[in-house]
Amino acid sequence: MKKVHFFKLILIAFFLGSTISCSFFQNRSEKPFVLDLDDVVQTAGDQPFFANSDTIVLNPGSQLIPSFDIVKEHHGNFYILDKRQKAIFVFDEAGQLAYQIAREGRGPGEYLNIFDFFLMDGQLHLVTQLGRVLIYDKDLFIAEYDLPFTPMYCEYLGENKVAFQNVYEDFSYKYRLVVYCLERNEIIDSMETEKGVDDDSYPFWRQRHLWPSGNVVLYNNDYSNDVFMITNSGIEHLFSMTGVILHTADEIMEFNNNPTLRQGKNDKVDFLKGLTMHGNVVSFGFLVNYLPYTVFLNLDDNTYKSFKAIRPPYFAATAQGAYGFWPRMAPRPGQPMVIINYTFEPHLLD
Numbered sequence: 001m002k003k004v005h006f007f008k009l010i011l012i013a014f015f016l017g018s019t020i021s022c023s024f025f026q027n028r029s030e031k032p033f034v035l036d037l038d039d040v041v042q043t044a045g046d047q048p049f050f051a052n053s054d055t056i057v058l059n060p061g062s063q064l065i066p067s068f069d070i071v072k073e074h075h076g077n078f079y080i081l082d083k084r085q086k087a088i089f090v091f092d093e094a095g096q097l098a099y100q101i102a103r104e105g106r107g108p109g110e111y112l113n114i115f116d117f118f119l120m121d122g123q124l125h126l127v128t129q130l131g132r133v134l135i136y137d138k139d140l141f142i143a144e145y146d147l148p149f150t151p152m153y154c155e156y157l158g159e160n161k162v163a164f165q166n167v168y169e170d171f172s173y174k175y176r177l178v179v180y181c182l183e184r185n186e187i188i189d190s191m192e193t194e195k196g197v198d199d200d201s202y203p204f205w206r207q208r209h210l211w212p213s214g215n216v217v218l219y220n221n222d223y224s225n226d227v228f229m230i231t232n233s234g235i236e237h238l239f240s241m242t243g244v245i246l247h248t249a250d251e252i253m254e255f256n257n258n259p260t261l262r263q264g265k266n267d268k269v270d271f272l273k274g275l276t277m278h279g280n281v282v283s284f285g286f287l288v289n290y291l292p293y294t295v296f297l298n299l300d301d302n303t304y305k306s307f308k309a310i311r312p313p314y315f316a317a318t319a320q321g322a323y324g325f326w327p328r329m330a331p332r333p334g335q336p337m338v339i340i341n342y343t344f345e346p347h348l349l350d
Contacts, residue, residue, distance in 0.1 A: 050321075051346070056339040058095045065089060068337065070153075070208070071315050073323055074119045078339055086114055088124070090138075095339070099139040101126070109134060109141030116208075118156040120182075127154055131168075147180070155210045155217045155230075161188060163217050163230045165210055177219060179234055189234030193221055211275035213317040218275040218282075227275065227282070239282070239299060274324075276317035278344070283322070320344060 058078065070081040076093035087102035101124070103110045111128035118125050124136040131147035151164035160183040167176050175193040180186070210230075211218040217230040218238070229238045274285040274294075282297045296305045316323045321342040 051343045053343065054341040056093070056095045056341070058091045058097075058337040058339065065337070068325065070116060071325055072117075072119075072212070073316050073339075079117065079119075079124070080337070081114060081117060083114065086111070088114065088117060088126070101136055101139050103141070109136075109144075115151065116153045118154050118162060120156050120160070120162075127151060145182075148185075149178070151178070153208045153210055155212050157217060157230065157232050158215065159232050161232050163210060163219070165208065165219070166193075177228070177230070177235060179230060179232075188232075191228070191235050211316075213275065213277045214319075216277065218277060220275055220284075229277075239297070239302075274315070274322070276322045278317065278320075283344070 056078075065080060065082050066084045067082050068080055069083045070079075072079045077098065078091045080089045080091070081087075082089065085102065086104045087100055089100045090098045092098045104112065106112070111126065111132070111134060113129050114126050115129075116127045118127075122137075123142070124138075126134040126136065127147075128134060129150070131150040133145050133147060134141060135143045135145075147164075148169070149164070150168040152166040152168075153164070155163045157163055157179065161179060161181050164178040164180055165176075167174055167178060177191045177193055179188040179190070181188050209220050211220070215231070219228045219230055219235075220226070221228075226240045227238045229236045274283070276283045280299045282299060283294065284297075285294050297303075315325065318341065321344045324340045324342060325337065
């Protein structure tokens, strides 16, 4: 009898979880704000903000890549860094494997690890150990140079300038964001950052917070929920989500029953992912109780729309949308990697 009741509870929980989604506007406030349940319990799903999506299947070889640590798009090609195999796989716009770079070793053009990479003037720059950068023209090694620090992550900004995140210098790791000019070999701007919410359980060098978005790169600080815009000229604070709560219906019921939950870490948007910017609208994803949500924030009037999302996170913005990829981790045997090109609904970018 207990098993029957338990099974019924599971069915009820599954039904509630599958029908609850969010779609609401809210003014940003420094104080936690609780919404009426009737305003948020809807079944909009993720359709309201995607006009359409194109799928690119990466074949052959993507199912043999054990981990997709960093994925970037450049001129229609997709670059995948697999840190387990210490290799970069490049697929063309049709999803065919164009070439790969796997040169582990200590000789010319070889490396012990690849932390990240960026593309400049059509050439691939691999950021490796001790701040050494290897330049490849497709799969041909052509040159190398050294940085005055060892960065963990990077994004190219244009005009020979690169944004670097989390650097090793003066014999210690530092939470630091740097804008560096390769031509003049000098730091244009820098900012000390803080420890992220995940860094107690994961090494901080695994926490990548750089998001390319057109001619700029967005950076989010997990600890403070501040978002910064990085350009050729430096680092600028864009907006802060501190004090803003994006609730699910289940959380709102919990908050109504237990007001003490409205304090502390619950007033932040943790695990913020997939930042993109289109004009005055910023979109990003985050997780609440393992459920993905997507938010469109208008920077002019500080209002936002929040939707329950079932799509994978973005990794780069496009003119009218963003790229995503699935699965986030390695595909199962025989399952290829899929790139999805999303086009947002026009009214979301007004």
